[in-house]
Each structure stands twice: as structure tokens, then as C-alpha cells.
Amino acid sequence: MEELIKHFGIDWKLLIAQAINFFILLFLLKKFAYGPILKILRKRKEEIEGGLKASKEAKERLERAEELKEETLQKARGEALSIVGQAEKTAKIRQEEIVQGGHQKAELIMADAKKVIEEEKAKMGEEVYQNAEALIKLGLEKVLGRMPTKERDEILIQEALRELKTIK
Amino acid sequence: MGYSPRQYALALGAALTKKTAEERKNILRNFLRLIVKNKDLPRLNFIINEVERDERKTKGILKVELTSSGKISTELKKDVKKILGKKILFEEKTDPGLSAGLKILVENETLIDATAKHQLDKLF
Numbered sequence A: 001m002e003e004l005i006k007h008f009g010i011d012w013k014l015l016i017a018q019a020i021n022f023f024i025l026l027f028l029l030k031k032f033a034y035g036p037i038l039k040i041l042r043k044r045k046e047e048i049e050g051g052l053k054a055s056k057e058a059k060e061r062l063e064r065a066e067e068l069k070e071e072t073l074q075k076a077r078g079e080a081l082s083i084v085g086q087a088e089k090t091a092k093i094r095q096e097e098i099v100q101g102g103h104q105k106a107e108l109i110m111a112d113a114k115k116v117i118e119e120e121k122a123k124m125g126e127e128v129y130q131n132a133e134a135l136i137k138l139g140l141e142k143v144l145g146r147m148p149t150k151e152r153d154e155i156l157i158q159e160a161l162r163e164l165k166t167i168k
Numbered sequence B: 001m002g003y004s005p006r007q008y009a010l011a012l013g014a015a016l017t018k019k020t021a022e023e024r025k026n027i028l029r030n031f032l033r034l035i036v037k038n039k040d041l042p043r044l045n046f047i048i049n050e051v052e053r054d055e056r057k058t059k060g061i062l063k064v065e066l067t068s069s070g071k072i073s074t075e076l077k078k079d080v081k082k083i084l085g086k087k088i089l090f091e092e093k094t095d096p097g098l099s100a101g102l103k104i105l106v107e108n109e110t111l112i113d114a115t116a117k118h119q120l121d122k123l124f
Helices: A003-010 A012-146 A148-167 B006-018 B019-036 B041-059 B074-083 B116-123
Strands: B061-068 B089-092 B101-106 B109-115
Touching: A012 B074, A012 B116, A148 B101, A148 B109, B006 B019, B006 B041, B019 B041, B041 B061, B061 B074, B061 B116, B074 B089, B101 B116, B109 B116
Parallel strands: B061 B089
Antiparallel strands: B061 B101, B101 B109
């Protein structure tokens, strides 16, 4: 073994010194170079992971919001359709009521109008009858007025005297 | 409770019977005061008519009112007098609106309306 070490030229002192140097260098590098770099990289990695996570969450939220929006819109559409349907139904009922009311009102107006017409007709008939009566009476009075006095009065006077005899 | 014109007339007639002119004046004055007191003045005409009628009755006279559209003839009055057979006090009225005929009112009670107007009114 010693021969082998000799053959390879290994100097134990040098080897130990080199080893010490190596560890010192390792310590320094770790302390001042690798450590901060790894720390930065770890932080960066965490940030990226956080970003990705936030992005994922935001995406999920967005999806949920989209779903919610869609759901809300669907619901709103349903409600709107229901309201419109109800409004149409109410309007139809109201329209029927108005038409019905209109028919009834029209019937009442017609009945009133017929009544008024009948009354007016009766009134006119009565007026015509009275006018005719007055005209006939006037005509007869005029005819009597043109007759000679003696002839005109004789019959009536005889009648009056006959009646006077009965009350005597 | 008031009195009717007939009651007033009867009372006045009874009060005036067999009285002197002076007494009659006093009775009439008191009678008018009574009418005013009883607030019967608006009916005075009816009372006077009743009194006149009683007087005519006492004297056997009938009041006959003749209304015609024209002049009333003497013959007509004679006919009326003949029918009623009494003394008649005629009152004549003319009403051209009657057209023709005659209206006879006896003692403001009995009316005989034989006028053309009445006939026409009955027709229409």
C-alpha cells in the first residue's frame, strides 16, 4: 500500500492542506455564493409557484364567475320569461275583462238609447196627436165661424132649452 | 171653526127681517166687523151672492145668466122665461170664444153648456 501511495506520488501533508483548502473554499462558497443564490432561486421559485397558484385560483375564480354569470343570466332569463308570460297572461285577462266590460257598457248604452228613442217616439206621437187635435178643432171652429149665425146657433140653442126643461 | 157663506147669509137675513132702516144700518156695520174679525173678508162676494139669492127666492125671482158668442135674442129670453115659469133676472154675457150655441147658468148652481166650444172640447 505504501508502495502504491509512493508510486502515485501522494504527499499526505499536501493532501491534508489541499483538503483544508477545499473545505475552506467550500465553506466560503456556500456562505457567500451558493447560499444567497439558492436562497434567491428558492424565493423566486416560491414566487413563481405563488404566481402560478394565484393565476390558477384567478382562473378558477374567473371560471366560477363565468359559471355564476351564466347561471345568473339563465335564472334572469327564466325569471324574465316568467314575468313576460305572467304579464301576457294578465294582459290577456285584462283585455278580456275590458272587452267584456265594453260589451256590457255598449249593451247598457244601447238599452238606454232604445229607451230614449221609444220615449221620444211616444212623445212625438203624443205631440202629433195633440197637434192634429188642435188643428181639427181649429178647423171646425173656423167652419162654424163661417156659418150663418142663425143656422149655427139654432140647433145648439134648442138643445140648451130642451135640457133646461129637464132641470125645471 | 169658521162659517160658510151660506151660514153668514142665513144669519144676516134673519137679523135684518122686520127691522127699521137705522137698525139695519147698525146690523150691517156689526156684520162687516164680524167678517173682518173672522178674517172672512175675501169671501164677502160669496156671502153677498148668497144674500141676494135668498132675497130673490123670497121674491120668487130666478137669476139666469145667458152666455153666447153673439147677441142674445128677445125670443130666446122669452123661451127661457116660459120654460122656467117664474120672474127671471137675466144677466147677458158675450164670449166669441164659444163659437156657437148657448150657455145657461141658473142661480150660479145649474149650468147648461150647449156651446160649440163645449161640444168640441168633449170630442177632443
